[in-house]
Amino acid sequence: MEKGLLYPVTNKFREDQKLDGLWDFKFDPAEQGEAKGWTTGFDDPIKMPVPASFNDFFTDKDSREYTGDFWYAKKFFVPTYMDGKAIQLRFGAATHRATVYVNGKEIRSHEGGFLPFTADISDAVKLGKENIVALKMNNELHRDALPAGDTATLKNGKKMAKPFFDFYNYSGLNRSVHLLAVPKENIYDYSTTYEVSDDQATVHYSVEATKDADVKVSLADEDGNVVATSEGKSGDLVVKNPTLWQVRDAYLYTIKFELIDGGKAVDEYSDEIGLRTIEIKGHEILVNHKSVYLRGFGRHEDSIYAGRAFDLNVERRDMNLMDWIGANSFRSSHYPYDEQVYKFADREGILITDEVPAVGFKMAAASFLGGLDQSFFDGDWIDELYKKHIDQVRDMIKRDKNHPSVLAWSLCNEPDTSTDSAVPYFTKLFNDSKDLDPEKRPRTFTLNEDDTFEKSKCLQFPDFYLLNRYPGWYHKWGYEISDGEAGLRAELDEWKNSDIDKPIVFSEYGADTEPGLHKLPSIMWSEEYQIELLDMFDRVFDSYDFVRGEQPWNLADFQTVEGNMRVNGNKKGIFTRDRQPKAAAFFLKKRWTSLPLDY
Ligand SMILES: CCCN1C[C@@H](O)[C@H](O)[C@@H](C(=O)O)C1
Numbered sequence: 001m002e003k004g005l006l007y008p009v010t011n012k013f014r015e016d017q018k019l020d021g022l023w024d025f026k027f028d029p030a031e032q033g034e035a036k037g038w039t040t041g042f043d044d045p046i047k048m049p050v051p052a053s054f055n056d057f058f059t060d061k062d063s064r065e066y067t068g069d070f071w072y073a074k075k076f077f078v079p080t081y082m083d084g085k086a087i088q089l090r091f092g093a094a095t096h097r098a099t100v101y102v103n104g105k106e107i108r109s110h111e112g113g114f115l116p117f118t119a120d121i122s123d124a125v126k127l128g129k130e131n132i133v134a135l136k137m138n139n140e141l142h143r144d145a146l147p148a149g150d151t152a153t154l155k156n157g158k159k160m161a162k163p164f165f166d167f168y169n170y171s172g173l174n175r176s177v178h179l180l181a182v183p184k185e186n187i188y189d190y191s192t193t194y195e196v197s198d199d200q201a202t203v204h205y206s207v208e209a210t211k212d213a214d215v216k217v218s219l220a221d222e223d224g225n226v227v228a229t230s231e232g233k234s235g236d237l238v239v240k241n242p243t244l245w246q247v248r249d250a251y252l253y254t255i256k257f258e259l260i261d262g263g264k265a266v267d268e269y270s271d272e273i274g275l276r277t278i279e280i281k282g283h284e285i286l287v288n289h290k291s292v293y294l295r296g297f298g299r300h301e302d303s304i305y306a307g308r309a310f311d312l313n314v315e316r317r318d319m320n321l322m323d324w325i326g327a328n329s330f331r332s333s334h335y336p337y338d339e340q341v342y343k344f345a346d347r348e349g350i351l352i353t354d355e356v357p358a359v360g361f362k363m364a365a366a367s368f369l370g371g372l373d374q375s376f377f378d379g380d381w382i383d384e385l386y387k388k389h390i391d392q393v394r395d396m397i398k399r400d401k402n403h404p405s406v407l408a409w410s411l412c413n414e415p416d417t418s419t420d421s422a423v424p425y426f427t428k429l430f431n432d433s434k435d436l437d438p439e440k441r442p443r444t445f446t447l448n449e450d451d452t453f454e455k456s457k458c459l460q461f462p463d464f465y466l467l468n469r470y471p472g473w474y475h476k477w478g479y480e481i482s483d484g485e486a487g488l489r490a491e492l493d494e495w496k497n498s499d500i501d502k503p504i505v506f507s508e509y510g511a512d513t514e515p516g517l518h519k520l521p522s523i524m525w526s527e528e529y530q531i532e533l534l535d536m537f538d539r540v541f542d543s544y545d546f547v548r549g550e551q552p553w554n555l556a557d558f559q560t561v562e563g564n565m566r567v568n569g570n571k572k573g574i575f576t577r578d579r580q581p582k583a584a585a586f587f588l589k590k591r592w593t594s595l596p597l598d599y
Pocket residue numbers: 165166167334365414448468508553570572
């Protein structure tokens with residue numbers, strides 16, 4: 001678990017320099033990098049862009065599909081004025097694991113390819129000189145790691161990723177690398193909770209610092225006017241006549257913390273926050289005590305060339321597409337996204353269900369992709385897996401807890417909850433995570449079609465339900481879709497007749513669709529069929545008042561492993577991979593822009 005995950009800033013006490021650009025890169029299939037001294041750099045490097053996944057740059061399959069150890073290295077200068085500061089390297093995401101060396105000295109390791117980590121390099125750097133950072137990385141998949149899978153060794157000795165999940169195992173330094181200089185005594189975390197009404201909002205704050213010193217706090221509106229102040233490492237900021245953060249009508253205040261030691265400021269940290277509350281009440285999702293109906297998508301961080309790397313250009317386009325179509329939410333399927341995505345959503349007034357990369361914890365997914373023939377939670381890998389799982393839940397919540405856009409936490413995607421062995425795992429997971437979020441936002445996980453109301457053993461845990469349902473595609477498809485609708489209605493009737501009164505959000509449903517394929521009457525893979533399927537689901541959603549959200553799969557087409565069920569990736573996108581609309585986009589736009597927010 002990381003001590004602090006505050007997003008890097010530059011101010012009068014702190015400096016943030018991005019080390020993005022071309023790094024030296026080399027595969028290490030023999031796993032001899034350390035022995036060969038690659039910790040201080042290596043010969044014949046490939047010049048590799050950072051941030052980026054390495055896979056799609058290559059023209060040969062061995063390189064694209066490479067699984068195992070690989071190295072990055074980069075020279076960087078540390079100016080003398082950083083002397084006396086804590087000097088750090090912050091990696092936005094190193095997928096899936098990394099060991100960091102600076103000037104040949106091993107600094108630290110990190111497991112988990114979708115969350116940031118910081119290496120303190122103060123004792124390893126040479127001030128006023130050039131230094132070198134080297135990372136030994138590895139992208140193998142294992143049943144006791146997130147995301148779950150296997151790594152096979154082919155007869156030719158080459159390793160191959162065998163994901164238990166349906167997205168490509170893009171690997172590398174997928175997010176920015178920052179050189180940071182912060183005061184040795186510094187603010188390393190803060191949290192906020194809220195109470196709001198029409199004429200007043202109260203921000204309950206708390207600050208974590210390396211020293212027990214005084215703290216001054218101020219809150220400024222978008223015009224820079226200070227609207228509230230306080231002192232102390234915890235306290236309240238009371239705002240009269242506040243402008244609340246609303247869905248699709250965002251307003252951001254700037255909170256500023258100053259660490260005061262010996263009567264003078266020694267550190268400062270500012271951030272944008274939104275005054276709003278999140279509640280689940282009966283089968284309603286409430287923002288600022290008003291019911292919200294979610295419309296949006298499951299997404300992926302995925303684009304051509306850079307793979308899973310965060311790309312500000314793609315994010316700007318995706319946010320505009322979601323605005324155009326009338327979306328107000330998305331799930332960060334199936335892993336926490338780059339921090340800049342949450343900042344975008346904070347400003348756009350979009351709600352995020354933030355998901356940890358606990359994906360592939362299911363035999364069906366594995367068999368779909370060629371894997372297990374037992375309940376996942378009967379495996380002998382569960383204890384080791386849980387340690388990594390809860391560690392990444394802790395870091396996801398620590399990193400993202402102060403974003404107004406974060407609505408809820410998804411602690412797993414489609415785990416195998418139809419067996420008793422899942423119950424102790426989820427009991428522990430929900431117990432260990434219940435106090436991690438100061439705002440106590442709802443926690444959930446997505447339920448696969450095998451995990452129905454009657455079959456799942458874990459319905460007691462989620463605060464609301466995320467249903468992934470594929471009638472019309474994976475079963476009862478084509479002309480049989482009417483039976484698919486009947487089955488869906490039968491399941492929802494069971495929920496309706498039960499004593500459960502929690503919201504249901506459909507977090508996945510959809511049809512693979514080849515853009516430009518038209519057929520009258522429809523046929524599967526045609527644009528017409530994708531609309532027919534969406535229309536069927538919409539008819540069902542409109543029949544049950546406890547359905548409080550619709551998030552079809554997926555916003556855009558995305559890359560997966562190759563296979564006889566994928567045509568160069570998953571084509572369930574409402575938009576193509578290059579972010580152009582299929583006919584379904586216009587269908588959804590018409591529906592979503594006509595729905596009131598609290599539909
Ligand atoms: C059946 C598993 C649920 N869901 C997971 C998602 O990651 C896949 O892309 C999607 C699909 O197969 O299109 C199915």
